[in-house]
Amino acid sequence: QVQLVQSGAEVRKPGASVKLSCRASGYTFTSYTIHWVRQAPGQRLEWMGWINIGNGNTKYSQKFQGRVTITRDTSASTAYMELSSLRSDDTSVYYCARDLFGVGYSSSFDYWGQGTLVTVS
């Protein structure tokens, strides 16, 4: 069965960086794009960017451009999201999610990781 398993909770100080992981199993990792979406406490879901696992191409939300880097390690079936220059309002649960259509240019995410809480304080 398809699973996305994310790394554990992190605590960082303002100005620091954090790198989260998302390990995939149960499907051909290189055939689907992975998105990163975050949710601040009581707030709406917010898309951060995606990575085409097959060719490594990325696309980032303009809001996070320059602060976010999404990478992948196909040998480990793992995607990563690094966010730098952290601020208190970056405190959120961060999710990785698989693109239903595999392509990236969609808002259809069929499998989600369990989420990783990042606290900036």
Added chain:
Amino acid sequence: QSVLTQPPSASGTPGQRVTISCSGSSSNSGSNTVNWYQQLPGAAPKLLIYSNNQRPSGVPDRFSGSKSGTSASLAISRLQSEDEADYYCASWDGSLNGPVFGGGTKLTVL
């Protein structure tokens, strides 16, 4: 910023039918398909409806979606207590060049 607008709350009694609306603009729901997600407390979102009205495998047919113009709706029939959750709509936004989400609707089963 282009966003999708949902009512903050909705409610119904077991067995009833409830609908949740999602209003957007020409850059998102007006020109792209709408998806719906269910988020139970403390859990990750789950895809409920994609491409306006398609249900992924395993989603009960009590859940249905529709879209007209820039507005979309999620309907839940034969409401059950386990349907109590937050529901989010989402669509690709051509102006922002990325997905956007609604603010979420908290469904209470009375």
